Amino acid sequence: MTRIIKTRDAPNLYKIGVRAGLLGNAFGIGLLISFSNTTWTHFGWYLTALSFFHWSEYYTTSVTNSRSLTLESYLLDHSREYKIAAVASWTEFTLEWLVFPGLKQFKWLSILGLILVIGGEVLRKTSMITARSNFNHYVQHIKQHDHQLVTHGVYQYFRHPSYVGWFYWSIGTQIILCNPICLVGYTIVSWRFFRQRIHEEEISLLNFFGEHYVDYQKETGTGLPFIKGYIGRY
Numbered sequence: 001m002t003r004i005i006k007t008r009d010a011p012n013l014y015k016i017g018v019r020a021g022l023l024g025n026a027f028g029i030g031l032l033i034s035f036s037n038t039t040w041t042h043f044g045w046y047l048t049a050l051s052f053f054h055w056s057e058y059y060t061t062s063v064t065n066s067r068s069l070t071l072e073s074y075l076l077d078h079s080r081e082y083k084i085a086a087v088a089s090w091t092e093f094t095l096e097w098l099v100f101p102g103l104k105q106f107k108w109l110s111i112l113g114l115i116l117v118i119g120g121e122v123l124r125k126t127s128m129i130t131a132r133s134n135f136n137h138y139v140q141h142i143k144q145h146d147h148q149l150v151t152h153g154v155y156q157y158f159r160h161p162s163y164v165g166w167f168y169w170s171i172g173t174q175i176i177l178c179n180p181i182c183l184v185g186y187t188i189v190s191w192r193f194f195r196q197r198i199h200e201e202e203i204s205l206l207n208f209f210g211e212h213y214v215d216y217q218k219e220t221g222t223g224l225p226f227i228k229g230y231i232g233r234y
């Protein structure tokens with residue numbers, strides 16, 4: 001079915017195109033650096049992974065839940081803190097590369113980070129594909145008529161598989177870069193973020209699905225270390 005593009009969509013289409021172009025360029029530059037013989041190889045891995053993550057958030061949403069697709073689906077405009085965290089990691093990498101260049105050349109450590117990033121990415125996108133239209137980048141507080149509780153696939157192992165994937169993905173990016181300060185910072189900040197987010201999300205899920213969600217909570221853990229979720233009355 002052909003979708004008629006209305007004139008008012010044009011500025012958005014332009015912004016979507018700009019973001020796709022920027023991410024495509026970053027991905028290409030990341031690959032070039034990755035395969036170049038320089039001391040920035042691991043930064044190339046990171047740049048490739050980062051641009052792929054944001055592009056694939058948009059693309060996966062467009063396939064699995066096009067109803068919720070917006071410019072924000074790239075997760076580039078998400079939060080100020082996220083941007084600050086990104087700039088902090090680039091700054092740490094550059095400063096340490098200048099002062100302690102040897103610190104950036106632990107290939108085995110960067111490979112470990114890459115494994116975490118790839119595993120986290122696969123888990124996150126598998127969760128989006130499994131939950132389909134029930135997955136939304138924004139926590140829903142009003143139940144859509146067709147919102148169903150998902151407990152199959154990766155959701156039978158973790159209650160919050162996409163957050164598990166994103167959590168290990170973000171830690172993995174700092175291990176790739178061999179950034180000790182940001183590794184500690186990212187671990188603490190993302191853990192606190194997901195603890196708060198899961199608390200808020202589970203209050204709504206208990207309101208939406210009642211006893212079914214309580215049973216799900218009893219059978220399945222959140223998947224994130226030391227995060228129990230919202231265990232309370234609904």
Ligand SMILES: C[S@@+](CC[C@H](N)C(=O)[O-])C[C@H]1O[C@@H](n2cnc3c(N)ncnc32)[C@H](O)[C@@H]1O
Pocket residue numbers: 127131134135136137138139140148149150151155159160161162163164201204205
């Ligand atoms: C960004 S998605 C994250 C989903 C889930 N927390 C995860 O990590 O895979 C947030 C939306 O998913 C919905 N959601 C979370 N768990 C769900 C489940 N098991 N079944 C259906 N919808 C769910 C919430 O209502 C919320 O609007």
